[in-house]
Amino acid sequence: MVKDKAANKTGRIEIVNVSKNFINQYGEIVPTVANVSLDIQPGEFVCLMGPSGCGKTTLLRTIAGLLQPSSGEIFLDGKKITGPGPERGLVFQDPELFQWMDIEHNVAFGLKARKIYQERKEDVQKYIDLVGLRGFEKAYPHHLSGGMKQRAAFARALINQPKVLLLDEPFGALDAFTRTALQERLLEIWREFGMTIVMVTHDIEEAVFLGTKIVVMSQRPTTVKQVLDDDLPRPRDRNSLEFVEMRKKILSVLDFDIFAISNQVGDEPC
């Protein structure tokens, strides 16, 4: 397998005092992310949690470079992030596979876009195998199940050998069985490649099961409420006492205000 040893030492993300405001249709400023600072070490698995619509996704998209911070800076290995780049792979809840391309072409997209396809042709099959989609190379996305589509989306991001993998609720739309299977697979891939992972999730159990750090964020405009270290021994048992206690702890930090949340439903920024 393609093992990128160097990735173990690179992939540090420094978020320095980042704020992000949006301007609504009336020209008013809507603050969404407020003064967030985080230092994410190489190889960490950070889960971002917070109320719906609080601005987690905005923060993630700012790390991806798809959005520019209104103030503050984000550095990847000491280099300021000014735009999107292949060293930061992104997987959304919706797989967004190019539906006019078969799986092989979808996975090869990044290589072709950067004109390095000729040198790395063989990798396409390797990454299709990595996510367990061998035999579906010629299939079109609409022929695949939701879980398989998400696997393909992971292969398409991973083939660019990102130092940082940014995940926006990647398992949110999947059924429970598929979700558990893909969580396990993601852990294996993370251990093998050692990249940094930042993942937005609404599922406390998922966060406790996967993360090394859980960042709990506040209502919009979002700030970091608390950073919890999740150093439960692996493999983690979802039914163990420590696991359940960790869940409780996060829940208490989240401090759900039911009415505040219901006001925000479906109000995900951008």
Added chain:
Amino acid sequence: MKTGKFELIAFLPALMAAFIVLIDRVIPSASRAMNIEIPYLSYVMAVITVVFVICAILTLFNRDYRIKFLPKVKFYTALMLLINLLNILTDKTSLLKSIYFPPLNNVLAVAVKDREMLLNCVLYSSRLLLLGILFGGAAGILTGVLIGWYKEVNYWVFPVFRFIGPMPTAIWIPIALLAFPTLLSASVFIVALSMWFPTMVQTSSGIQNVSKGYYDVARTMGASTLYQIIHIAIPAALPQIFVGLFSGITTSFITLMMAELMGSKYGIGWYINWQQQIMSYPNVWMAFLILALLCFFVLKGLFALRKKFLSWQEGIIRW
């Protein structure tokens, strides 16, 4: 009617075609004044009968062909009945006014008598249409992509295009004649214009409707703007681009008549106009038939292209 088994109704179109020949031979013509010695209709229908018989026999042996042919049996049968009815209403009984609705036989006779002129007209019109569709289609896709992709272009240019597009072709004729050096280029411009507008509208709206997520994915993978246009925007908008091309081609056939009014020497549209003026309706009908066939084959070509480029859509939408 999708069936794997052979069915006797496969012979129905052949039977109906043979029935036309029978009626045509047995019942004498009512319109003696317009009578033509040679029974072209019987000849043509005899050939069609033979073709249908061969088709029906093929369904006996070839399973794939059977699946293709059997669903069309109803349509072919109805078509044959319609021809039979028309023949009875015109040639056999003169129930329809024979000046405007000449016997089918007379219409077919035009194809033989006037074949050289008609062939020239078809060639002339085909050249005009081909050039018009190519230039208009290319311009439509290009301007559509620019309008769909760049907000600034959309803001400044689209309102102007929206004003220009629906203007009747007749308005353009004097402008085209002034602006273009030759009659051909002026006519091509007129046809291209009517091809361009629907193509442009559909292309731009197709591009604007592409999911933003695709571009986010592409940008994080290092795709340049041009790469995103060529490999994401256009393929994702292609289903709608084809809708634009389809309606563009249909409108350009309508515009053909106008374009050939500007002093052409040949052309199906020009021929129709000329024959209409001298009240020679068999010729008008024959020319209409040829124009319809021409349009049919051009659209058939477009559908073949669509099948080639949009095969990925099979399974998502109903074809």
